Amino acid sequence: MSEDVVFKGSRSGLQLIFDETVDFTSILKQLKTKLESAIDFFGKGTIVNVAIDKITKEQETELSILFQRYGLTLKAIDTSLPKVSELKSEEAAVEASKEITIIERTVRGGQEIISNGSVVILGNVNPGAKIIAGGNIDIKGTCRGLVHAGAFGDLTATITADKMLAMQIRIADLIARAPDNLETVDTTECARIKNGNIVIETVNRQEVC
């Protein structure tokens, strides 16, 4: 299916972005499928922002009802004039990232986990799977999917995996791509931001958590 609807982490929170040229009923349908496939994974009460100038009042109501059914809260925000109060300060982002979601299985291709807080995966993150967390991501297994920690701007967020084979790692606004000849390291690795760059270091599990 085409991806006309995406959830994206941004400094002001989780953002719903959709293709405005596509018919709104089709958008709703795709959104529903998406929510259904990710539903066990959204932390309850997760706030999703949508740009107010992109939707009509009726559409806002429809979206609100749909979101409510999945335990999410819709917030229409004016993206053209970002009010300071709307933007989460870095401290606020760090605060939100304290709650922890634990997933006790492998996250397979096509599945998404989205959480305002930190995420712990007791299993692998397979190619084509996606983890977006406001806080840290800790994978007690092999990571081959797309992982985004500190998605709302927390620069102190980390990504840890027993085996880090991700094609791409994101922390806050930074992106690191795997080298083309990826070497497998048999120890736990941890990615964090140091001096404005994402660095990956081997770590001792005991030290991490």
Next chain:
Amino acid sequence: MSEIIVVTSGKGGVGKTTTTANLGVGFAARGKKVVLIDTDTGLRNLDLLLGLENRIMYDLIDVTEGRVPYKKALVRHKRHESLYLLPTSQTKDKSAVNSQQMNSLCNELIKDFDYVIIDCPAGIEQGFQTAISAADTAVVVTIPEISAVRDADKIIGELGRAEKDNIKLIVNRIRPDMVKKGDMLTMDDIDEILSIDCIGQIPDDELVVTSTNRGEPVITNPVSSAGKAYKNIVGRLCGENIPFMEIVPEGFFAKVKKIFKM
């Protein structure tokens, strides 16, 4: 106790229909009463593989829409008398049957049959959801290629979401020459991603194609290596502990280990 098995894959053309036909003949050869349901509506070809094309009178849609009782639509196999096919329509599309209809049909069938085996269409759309809805066991077929393994991974995720937890893996079309050269995913590579119970490794075998053309599944051919692999799968599905055949000489995986970017 009766069992409902769905054969599925995600990626098309990896051997679902071939597997369905062979499992059907294999169970029937053990004296089990088996019905195969073709749910690949619009593209039916399970009837061809079984050499039954010219005997079809009614189809799955006639049954689910209540035009005929299912017994009228069943086609009995020519040689294996306890094997039946419930063919599908070539003119309707996959939304013509829904999960509820599938469930009630299967509930009827398990009263009369030991095994109900459902051949699933490729993809994860409604046809897939309908095909898996009644199943107790899902057999996921893949081939040793990255794209097929990734699709199998997605399918396993979808099966989990539908609370189908009894999932078995079959790896089809293994080419020993390519595995030896390190040009094909090994069983270890596949297991690392999918990590589900494997019940079969089937070599690529020309006899699969020639037997398809004759309408007689390869499992009945005693000289075919794929046929033997299918016999072993039937045994394993019956709960027997059968060691895997050696497709690639042992020790090879250890020596030639190439890292694939899955």
